[in-house]
Amino acid sequence: MSKSSLQQLVDAGQSPWLDNIDRRLLKDGGLAKLIADGDITGVTSNPTIFNNAIGGSRIYDETIQPMALAGNDPESIFYQLAIEDIRQAADLFRPIYDQTNGADGYVSLEVSPKLARSTKKTVEEAKRLWKLLNRPNVMIKIPATLQGLPAITAVIAEGINVNVTLIFSIERYQAVAEAYIRGLEKRVKAKKPIDHIASCASFFVSRIDTKVDGQLRKIVEAGGSNSKLASELMGKAAVSTCKTVFGIFEETFASERFQKLAAKGGRIQRTLWASTSMKNPAYRDVLYVESLIGANTINTMPPGTVKAFKDHGQVGKGANEGKAEAAKVLADLPKAGIDMMEVSAQLEDEGVKSFIASYKELLKTIDKRSKEFRKSMGNLAVPVENAIKALKEKDFVARMENKDASLWTMDPAGQKEIGIRLGWLAAPAKGAAIIESIKPLLAECKEEGMSRILLLGMGGSSLGVETMSLILGTGEAGMELKILDMTNPDQVLAAAHWASLKKTLFFVGSKSGSTSESNAFMDYFWEKAQKTLGKKAGRHFIAITDPETSLSKVAEERGFRKVLLSDPEVGGRYSALTMFGLAPSVLMGQDTDKLLETALSMSELCSSSTPIERNPGIMLGAFIAAGVLKGKDKVTLITDPELAAFGPWVEQLIAESSGKNGKGIVPVDAEPKLDFYSTDRVFVYLRLNGKNERRAAKARRAGHPLLVLPWNSGYDLGGAFVQWEVATTAACCLMGVNPFDQPDVQESKVRTKQLTDAYLKDGKLNMGSPIWENEVAAIYGDHLNGIDSAKSLSDVLSVFLKQVQIGDYVGVNAYVPRNDRTMNEFTKFRSAITKKTVTPTTLGYGPRFQHSTGQLHKGGANNGLFIEITAEPSADAEIPGWKMPFSVLEAAQALGDFDTLQSRKRRVIRIHFKKPFGRGMLPEIK
Numbered sequence: 042m043s044k045s046s047l048q049q050l051v052d053a054g055q056s057p058w059l060d061n062i063d064r065r066l067l068k069d070g071g072l073a074k075l076i077a078d079g080d081i082t083g084v085t086s087n088p089t090i091f092n093n094a095i096g097g098s099r100i101y102d103e104t105i106q107p108m109a110l111a112g113n114d115p116e117s118i119f120y121q122l123a124i125e126d127i128r129q130a131a132d133l134f135r136p137i138y139d140q141t142n143g144a145d146g147y148v149s150l151e152v153s154p155k156l157a158r159s160t161k162k163t164v165e166e167a168k169r170l171w172k173l174l175n176r177p178n179v180m181i182k183i184p185a186t187l188q189g190l191p192a193i194t195a196v197i198a199e200g201i202n203v204n205v206t207l208i209f210s211i212e213r214y215q216a217v218a219e220a221y222i223r224g225l226e227k228r229v230k231a232k233k234p235i236d237h238i239a240s241c242a243s244f245f246v247s248r249i250d251t252k253v254d255g256q257l258r259k260i261v262e263a264g265g266s267n268s269k270l271a272s273e274l275m276g277k278a279a280v281s282t283c284k285t286v287f288g289i290f291e292e293t294f295a296s297e298r299f300q301k302l303a304a305k306g307g308r309i310q311r312t313l314w315a316s317t318s319m320k321n322p323a324y325r326d327v328l329y330v331e332s333l334i335g336a337n338t339i340n341t342m343p344p345g346t347v348k349a350f351k352d353h354g355q356v357g358k359g360a361n362e363g364k365a366e367a368a369k370v371l372a373d374l375p376k377a378g379i380d381m382m383e384v385s386a387q388l389e390d391e392g393v394k395s396f397i398a399s400y401k402e403l404l405k406t407i408d409k410r411s412k413e414f415r416k417s418m419g420n421l422a423v424p425v426e427n428a429i430k431a432l433k434e435k436d437f438v439a440r441m442e443n444k445d446a447s448l449w450t451m452d453p454a455g456q457k458e459i460g461i462r463l464g465w466l467a468a469p470a471k472g473a474a475i476i477e478s479i480k481p482l483l484a485e486c487k488e489e490g491m492s493r494i495l496l497l498g499m500g501g502s503s504l505g506v507e508t509m510s511l512i513l514g515t516g517e518a519g520m521e522l523k524i525l526d527m528t529n530p531d532q533v534l535a536a537a538h539w540a541s542l543k544k545t546l547f548f549v550g551s552k553s554g555s556t557s558e559s560n561a562f563m564d565y566f567w568e569k570a571q572k573t574l575g576k577k578a579g580r581h582f583i584a585i586t587d588p589e590t591s592l593s594k595v596a597e598e599r600g601f602r603k604v605l606l607s608d609p610e611v612g613g614r615y616s617a618l619t620m621f622g623l624a625p626s627v628l629m630g631q632d633t634d635k636l637l638e639t640a641l642s643m644s645e646l647c648s649s650s651t652p653i654e655r656n657p658g659i660m661l662g663a664f665i666a667a668g669v670l671k672g673k674d675k676v677t678l679i680t681d682p683e684l685a686a687f688g689p690w691v692e693q694l695i696a697e698s699s700g701k702n703g704k705g706i707v708p709v710d711a712e713p714k715l716d717f718y719s720t721d722r723v724f725v726y727l728r729l730n731g732k733n734e735r736r737a738a739k740a741r742r743a744g745h746p747l748l749v750l751p752w753n754s755g756y757d758l759g760g761a762f763v764q765w766e767v768a769t770t771a772a773c774c775l776m777g778v779n780p781f782d783q784p785d786v787q788e789s790k791v792r793t794k795q796l797t798d799a800y801l802k803d804g805k806l807n808m809g810s811p812i813w814e815n816e817v818a819a820i821y822g823d824h825l826n827g828i829d830s831a832k833s834l835s836d837v838l839s840v841f842l843k844q845v846q847i848g849d850y851v852g853v854n855a856y857v858p859r860n861d862r863t864m865n866e867f868t869k870f871r872s873a874i875t876k877k878t879v880t881p882t883t884l885g886y887g888p889r890f891q892h893s894t895g896q897l898h899k900g901g902a903n904n905g906l907f908i909e910i911t912a913e914p915s916a917d918a919e920i921p922g923w924k925m926p927f928s929v930l931e932a933a934q935a936l937g938d939f940d941t942l943q944s945r946k947r948r949v950i951r952i953h954f955k956k957p958f959g960r961g962m963l964p965e966i967k
C-alpha cells in the first residue's frame with residue numbers, strides 16, 4: 042500500500058501532530074484510530090481548544106460533578122479534567138514515544154495563560170503540572186513572552202519537557218532557542234543528564250499572514266507608491282518568516298555550541314509550525330503544511346487540516362527551498378510599510394489576551410455547571426462537601442486499600458471478618474483471567490446442545506447476574522439465562538417448565554454452600570435431571586462456591602461438570618465482578634471485555650491514585666451518608682427503563698451493608714410515579730437516555746437532593762458495580778457501621794428451621810391464630826387498636842397504617858409468584874399507600890428479599906412498617922429428600938421472618954389470602 046501524504050511527512054522528518062484534544066475523541070476511539078492509521082504522532086492543546094471541548098459537550102460533567110460537590114473551584118476542576126485528558130492521550134502515544142526512543146509521541150498542556158507575564162509563577166506551575174501528569178511523553182507549554190524566556194531555561198534545567206508557544210518573530214525564535222540551550226547547559230554544569238529532555242518551539246504561522254495581509258490590503262487600497270509592492274507581498278509574509286526561522290534553526294542546532302550538548306545526548310529543540318490552518322479561502326488550504334516541510338520539525342494541524350492534507354497534500358521540498366526568495370520578501374516588507382517587529386508585538390499581545398479570554402470562558406462554563414450540580418443537592422450541598430472532606434481527612438481510600446478495618450468498627454471479631462472481606466477491590470483486575478478460564482465452557486456446552494442456563498442462587502449469588510442478564514441481554518453466541526431465587530411453588534414450576542432438561546445447564550451458586558433455598562432447588566432439579574438424563578445429569582450441573590463448602594462436596598459426589606471456585610475474600614453482595622457474575626456473563630455471550638473495561642476505569646478513579654474529590658464512589662457515598670445523617674435515609678432510585686434491573690442489586694448492597702445496629706439506608710426502588718414525596722429522601726437518577734428525566738427533574742424542583750449518574754451504555758454496569766460498592770463502604774464508614782456482615786439475617790433462618798423441624802415431626806406448620814379474618818383472608822400479628830370494628834381488609838389496613846409516623850417507610854414483603862402481573866398489582870398498592878400516608882414504600886418478594894433488604898428490616902432503624910403477604914399456592918412440588926414440598930418451605934420462611942420482625946418489635950401484619958394470589962385481591966387503601 043502506498044504511503045499517505047501524512048506518512049510521507051514523517052519520512053521527510055516532519056511529525057504531523059493534531060492541534061486538538063477533546064474527551065469525545067478519547068472516548069469514542071477517534072484519537073486511537075488517527076494514531077493507528079499513522080496519521081498523527083502527537084497532540085497539542087491550548088486554552089481555546091479546551092474551551093471549545095468543554096463548552097461543546099457535557100462529557101466533562103463526569104469530572105466537574107464530583108469535584109464541584111467536593112467544593113473545588115473552577116480552576117482546580119479545569120486542571121483535573123485537563124490532566125485526565127492529557128494523560129489518556131499520552132498513554133495512547135506512548136508506543137510511538139517508546140519506538141522512537143523519545144523523539145516523538147508527545148502531548149502538550151499549557152500553563153495558565155494568566156501567568157504569561159510572570160516568570161516565577163510560570164516555573165512553579167510548569168513543575169506542578171509536570172508532576173501531576175507524571176508521564177515522560179508530555180510537554181508543558183510555556184508562552185515565549187519576555188517573562189517566559191527565563192522560565193523556559195529554568196524549567197528545562199529542571200529536566201521538564203517544554204513546548205514553547207506563541208512565537209511570532211524571528212528574533213523571539215532565536216531567544217527561545219537560546220533559552221532552551223541555556224537550560225541544557227545549566228543541567229550539564231550541574232552534572233545532570235540531558236538525554237531525556239524534549240522541547241519544541243511553536244511558531245504561529247497563519248496569524249502572521251492574517252495581520253500582515255490586512256495591513257498590505259490597506260496600503261494597496263490607499264493606492265500610494267507602495268501599493269504595487271504591497272500587492273505582490275500578499276500571502277507571503279508568514280511562509281517567508283518561517284523559512285528564515287527554519288534556516289536559523291538548522292544553523293543553531295548544527296553549531297559547535299549545540300554539538301557539545303548533542304554529544305551528551307541533548308536533543309534538538311524541534312521547530313513546530315502552529316496555527317497552520319488556512320484562514321484565507323483565496324489561498325491553498327494546505328499551504329502552511331506543504332511550504333514548511335523539513336527535517337526535525339513538527340506541524341500541528343487542526344482536524345480539518347489533517348483531513349485536507351491527507352486528502353490532497355503534496356510532500357515536496359517545503360522549508361528547504363526558496364530561502365533566498367523568503368529573505369527578499371522579508372527585506373521588501375518594511376519597504377512596503379510593514380513593521381514586522383510591531384506586527385509580532387501585536388500578535389503576541391493578542392495571542393496572550395485571546396488565550397486568557399478562552400481560559401476565562403472555560404472557567405465560566407465550569408463554574409456554571411458546578412453551581413448546577415451543587416444546586417441539585419438541595420439543602421445537602423454543604424453536608425455532602427463536608428462528608429467528602431471527612432473521608433479525605435480519614436484517608437478513607439488508602440486505608441481501605443490497606444484493609445484497615447478500624448474505618449468501620451473497633452470490634453475485634455468484626456475487624457477480623459473485614460480482613461477477609463475486601464477482595465472485591467481487586468476483582469476488576471482479576472476478571473480477565475476468570476473470563477478466559479470460562480470461555481471454553483461456553484463452546485463445550487453449546488456443542489452438547491445446551492442453550493439455556495437456570496441459575497439457582499440467592500442474594501449476592503444471583504442479583505448481580507440478574508442485573509447483567511436484564512441490562513445486557515444474551516449475546517449472539519450466548520446461552521439464555523433465567524434465575525430461580527424463590528421457593529414459591531408456582532415460581533419453581535414455571536422455572537422447571539422453562540428449563541427443559543436436555544437444553545439446560547443448571548448453575549448452583551452459593552458462596553457458603555449452605556443456603557437452604559439454593560440446596561432445595563439443586564435437589565429438585567438434580568432428581569429431575571437424573572430421571573431424564575441418567576448418568577449424563579452431572580454434565581448439566583455446575584456449582585460456584587467457596588473452597589471446601591458442603592456444596593462443593595456434593596457437587597464432587599454427584600459428578601457435576603465443574604465446580605467453579607469463588608474468591609473467599611469477597612462477600613456475596615460485593616461479588617458481581619468475581620466468578621459469581623463473570624462466569625454467567627461469559628456464558629450469556631456478553632461482551633465481558635467491555636464490562637471489565639468500565640469496571641477497571643472506575644476502579645482506577647475510585648483508587649488512591651485519583652484525588653478523592655474526583656472519586657465517583659466517594660461522591661456517591663458522601664451523598665448517601667450526608668442524607669442519612671440529616672434524616673434523609675431513603676435513597677430513592679429513579680432509572681431510565683433500560684437500567685431498571687440495576688435496582689434490586691443496589692437494594693441488597695446498601696440495605697444489607699448498612700442496615701444494622703439500629704441504623705441503615707433504606708433503598709427505595711421501582712416506586713410508582715408519585716406527585717409528592719416526603720422530605721426524608723434523597724434521589725439518585727441513573728440516566729441512560731433521559732426517558733425519566735422529567736421524573737427526576739420534578740424531585741429536584743421540589744427541593745429534594747438529586748444526584749444524576751449518567752450511563753453511556755448498558756456496559757457502564759461494570760463501572761457502576763464498583764462505584765456503588767465503594768460508595769456503600771464509604772457511607773457505612775461515615776455512619777459507623779460495618780458493611781461486610783449481616784448479623785440479623787440468621788435469626789429468620791433459625792426460626793424457619795425450627796418451624797420446618799416441627800413440620801417434619803407434626804406433619805403441619807404452626808401458622809398461629811389470626812387477629813382478624815373473613816372469607817378471603819386472615820390477618821396475623823399483634824393486636825391492633827380499632828381492628829375489632831374493621832369490616833373489610835381495607836379497614837384492617839387503614840387501622841394498621843394509622844401507626845405510620847414521619848420518617849417511616851412501608852415495606853411490602855410478598856410471598857407470591859414474581860411476574861409482571863403481580864408486579865403490577867403491587868405497584869398500584871404501593872402508590873395507594875404513599876398517596877394515603879406520604880410514606881415511601883418498598884417491595885420485596887419472599888424469600889428473595891430476606892437475602893437482601895431483610896437485614897435492614899430487622900437490624901436497621903425501627904422506622905419500617907411491614908405488610909407481609911402470603912397466599913395459598915395453586916400447585917406444589919415436593920423437594921426430593923426433604924420430606925416437604927416447596928409450599929411448606931416457603932410458608933416456614935414467611936413465618937420465620939415474620940416472627941423475627943415481631944421479636945424485634947417491628948410494626949408488622951401478615952395478610953394470608955385463602956386462595957392463590959391474583960388480580961384485584963389487594964385491598965383498597967382508604
Ligand SMILES: O=P(O)(O)OC[C@H]1O[C@](O)(CO)[C@@H](O)[C@@H]1O
Nearest residue numbers: 500501502551552553556613892
Ligand atoms: O451465596 P450464599 O452463601 O448462598 O448466600 C446468599 C445470600 O445470602 C445472604 O448471606 C443473606 O442470607 C446474603 O448475604 C448472600 O448474598
